[in-house]
Structure formats: C-alpha cells, structure tokens
Amino acid sequence: MRLYKLLYVLPILLGVGLLAFLPVEDKISDRLEIGSKAPLTDVKVTDVSGEVLTLEEVADKNGLLVNFSCNTCPWVEAWEDRYNPISKLAEENDIGVIMLNPNAAIRDDGESMKDMQARAKSSGYDFYYALDEGAKLAEAFGATRTPDVFLFNSSMELVYTGAIDDNAKAAEEVEQPFLKNAIKNLVSGKGIDPKTTKALGCTIKWPK
Amino acid sequence: MRNSKYAAFFICFVLFMVGSINESAGQTGSDKELLKDASGKELQEIISSYQGDKAVLVNVWATWCAPCIExxxxxxxxxxxxxxxxxVVFISADFPGQRSKALEFLQEQNxxxxxxxxxxKDQAFIEALSSDWSGALPFTKVLNKDGEIIASWEQGAEYEKFERYIKKAINN
Known part of the structure; x- marks a missing residue:
C-alpha cells in the first residue's frame, strides 16, 4: 500500500523539483490576445465625476477604447497631449473611451481618486477616468504598464493593443500613429496592422 | 626663441579651447565611457560578447522610475x-533630455x-532585449555564461532575488 502511495507522490515531487530549473518569467497574468472578448465588462468602476460605470455601458456602437493610465508616470505625461485628440477621434467614430487607473499600491502617493480628479481637471480630460479598484481590470486584461491601450470592436473583441504611437516625447515626430490608424481602420472595415505593439512605460503598481 | 613662445602660446590656446568645448558639451571623456549611446541591436551584440566568459545581468532603468532607483x-x-x-549591463531608458541626470545618478552610485x-524606437529596443518584455520598467534579465536565459522579470526586486538568480546563472 505504502509503495503505491510512493508511486503517486514521487512523480509529483520530481515535477516540482524540475520546475525550479526552468527560466522564471514573473508575470501577473497573460495579456489578452487579439480576438479575445473584453473581460469583466460588468464590473462597476467610479469615474472622477462620481459616476459609476461599467465597460459595457461605456462601449459605443463601434466599440470601446480602454487605456490603463495614471498620474505619476512620465511616459503618461509624454503622451498626454494625444489623449484628448484620440478620444475625440474615437468618439466621432462611435467608439466609447475610458481610462482606468490601476496603481493600487500607491493610492496614498499620487494615485488617489482626489489626485485623479485634480489631474483630469488640470489636463482637461474629455473622457472617463475611473479608478480600477485592486487593479482587477488591469490584471484581467494582462496590462503591464502605463499607458497601455486596448481597442475592442462592436462585438467587444480585441482588435488592437499596445502603444499609442511610436514617439512618446514628440507628437510632431510620430511616424506611426498606431492607435489612430487602428481606430480609423476598425471603423472603415480595413485590416489593422500592426495589431500589437510595444512601448516603454511605468510598471503598474499592483496591490500588495 | 620668439617662435617657441608663439608655439607655446598656440598650444595653450588650443588646449584651453578643447577644454571649453568639452565643458560646453557637458560631457568629459570619462563621462562618455560611463554612459554610451546604444541601439537595441548594438546592445544585443554587447550582451553576446560576454558569452563563454561571464554571466550577464541586464537591467533597464530610468531616473524617473521609482522602483528602478530603489x-x-x-x-x-x-x-x-x-x-x-x-x-552587469545597465541601460538607461531616460528621455534624451535627461541624459545628464542619468549620468549624475550613475556617478552618485559609484x-x-x-x-x-x-x-x-521603443519597439525595436524592447524586442532586441527580450520578446517576453512588455516594455514596463524596470526590466531585468539574467543569462548564464552560455548566454541562456536563467530568469527575466518586469517590476522591481529585492537584493535577495537578484542574488538568487545571479548565483544560479554563475553555477549553471
């Protein structure tokens, strides 16, 4: 009987042991793949205006644009002059826009609702800016940094994710306006290329 | 005799001008050695050059990034x-205008x-360093002497975590 038990336990122990030799990739969760449905669309989030919303409610006829952003990241500051123009472009094309702040670990250090309200006012945000409590949405989306954008079509399937464009520091020197092109192509029914891009940004400050 | 005086004056003048140019550019020769420009492709080559010789820890940081500084x-x-x-291959991802701040920080850290x-561009830089990296800072990658990846992660880490993977890279 004991020998049988050992036969079960030994492979498990060996497996666990072998895991220790594999390369380690510390990831919070897997990033949403192109074509995936937007997760947690019924979760309530609070906007800087005090309005309580869900992603389902923010989405418009042609889709939804979600941007994970924050108050304390220089990369957000660098790209911020493009926030309103992109939001305008999306809304003109019947795509709802929401920005979510996932920096749960530093709510007392520049990322509180009060700080978000002040930022929305000083930067004149003309789109929803809501608090992602416990960074639940960021985790479900597999977002990693700020800013980090996710564009969904009318069926709430992911069609583009990644960077706003290829030049954070200078809007006038942008060579590839990835997100703008994705919005235009989504609405006109053309293919989106590239569908995924990467850019430098600040790590999300996950809850501890 | 008069000619040698002119020559000495000329040499002093040239040395003074060279010194002034260096100062106005804000970088001395040793500064340039401490912080060199490099593209993603060049960094790949630099990292590979240690293969067969040493384990390598690549760390991408920026002066504005709190966990990087920590x-x-x-x-x-x-x-x-x-x-x-x-x-250790430190790579500053600061904006070009913050180069002197990055240099100052490196000097402070000895x-x-x-x-x-x-x-x-960001995309080419990120892909050159790791296809698993999303672009969030800080980023760390540890390779053994054979150039195999032992570990890589985004987010900041404690001393013990760095040492654990460095030891693993050295002993693998």
Missing amino acids: EFPYIVDLQKKYEEELH VNWTTYFKTG
Whole structure:
C-alpha cells in the first residue's frame, strides 16, 4: 500500500523539483490576445465625476477604447497631449473611451481618486477616468504598464493593443500613429496592422 | 626663441579651447565611457560578447522610475561582489533630455564600468532585449555564461532575488 502511495507522490515531487530549473518569467497574468472578448465588462468602476460605470455601458456602437493610465508616470505625461485628440477621434467614430487607473499600491502617493480628479481637471480630460479598484481590470486584461491601450470592436473583441504611437516625447515626430490608424481602420472595415505593439512605460503598481 | 613662445602660446590656446568645448558639451571623456549611446541591436551584440566568459545581468532603468532607483544599489553591490563571474549591463531608458541626470545618478552610485543609454524606437529596443518584455520598467534579465536565459522579470526586486538568480546563472 505504502509503495503505491510512493508511486503517486514521487512523480509529483520530481515535477516540482524540475520546475525550479526552468527560466522564471514573473508575470501577473497573460495579456489578452487579439480576438479575445473584453473581460469583466460588468464590473462597476467610479469615474472622477462620481459616476459609476461599467465597460459595457461605456462601449459605443463601434466599440470601446480602454487605456490603463495614471498620474505619476512620465511616459503618461509624454503622451498626454494625444489623449484628448484620440478620444475625440474615437468618439466621432462611435467608439466609447475610458481610462482606468490601476496603481493600487500607491493610492496614498499620487494615485488617489482626489489626485485623479485634480489631474483630469488640470489636463482637461474629455473622457472617463475611473479608478480600477485592486487593479482587477488591469490584471484581467494582462496590462503591464502605463499607458497601455486596448481597442475592442462592436462585438467587444480585441482588435488592437499596445502603444499609442511610436514617439512618446514628440507628437510632431510620430511616424506611426498606431492607435489612430487602428481606430480609423476598425471603423472603415480595413485590416489593422500592426495589431500589437510595444512601448516603454511605468510598471503598474499592483496591490500588495 | 620668439617662435617657441608663439608655439607655446598656440598650444595653450588650443588646449584651453578643447577644454571649453568639452565643458560646453557637458560631457568629459570619462563621462562618455560611463554612459554610451546604444541601439537595441548594438546592445544585443554587447550582451553576446560576454558569452563563454561571464554571466550577464541586464537591467533597464530610468531616473524617473521609482522602483528602478530603489533596486539600483543592490545591483551595483552584487556586481562588485561577483566581479569575476558576472557583468552587469545597465541601460538607461531616460528621455534624451535627461541624459545628464542619468549620468549624475550613475556617478552618485559609484558605477565605474561602461553603461548604456537607449537610442532608437521603443519597439525595436524592447524586442532586441527580450520578446517576453512588455516594455514596463524596470526590466531585468539574467543569462548564464552560455548566454541562456536563467530568469527575466518586469517590476522591481529585492537584493535577495537578484542574488538568487545571479548565483544560479554563475553555477549553471
């Protein structure tokens, strides 16, 4: 009987042991793949205006644009002059826009609702800016940094994710306006290329 | 005699001008050695050049990145502790206008080996360093002597985590 038990336990122990030799990739969760449905669309989030919303409610006829952003990241500051123009472009094309702040670990250090309200006012945000409590949405989306954008079509399937464009520091020197092109192509029914891009940004400050 | 006086004056003048130009550019020769421009492709070559010789820890940081600044001294200490077996490749991803701030920070941290300043577009830079990296800072990658990846992660880390993977890279 004991020998049988050992036969079960030994492979498990060996497996666990072998895991220790594999390369380690510390990831919070897997990033949403192109074509995936937007997760947690019924979760309530609070906007800087005090309005309580869900992603389902923010989405418009042609889709939804979600941007994970924050108050304390220089990369957000660098790209911020493009926030309103992109939001305008999306809304003109019947795509709802929401920005979510996932920096749960530093709510007392520049990322509180009060700080978000002040930022929305000083930067004149003309789109929803809501608090992602416990960074639940960021985790479900597999977002990693700020800013980090996710564009969904009318069926709430992911069609583009990644960077706003290829030049954070200078809007006038942008060579590839990835997100703008994705919005235009989504609405006109053309293919989106590239569908995924990467850019430098600040790590999300996950809850501890 | 008169000619030699002119020659001495001319040499002094040239030396003075060279000194002034260097100062106005804000970088001395040793500054340039401490922080060199490098594209993603050049960095790949630099990292590969240690293959067969030392384990490598690559760390991408920026002066504005709080977790980067927090973990930076741990990595400097570990480079000094494992000098013979490890080479740390620090890469600053600061905006071009903050180069002097990055240099100042390196000097404050007593970094005395060549480090790099990211040039070129983000996407190419990120992909050149790791296809698993999303672009969030800080980013760390540890390779063994054979150039195999032992570990890589986004987010800041404690001294013990760096040392654990450095030891693993050295012993693998």
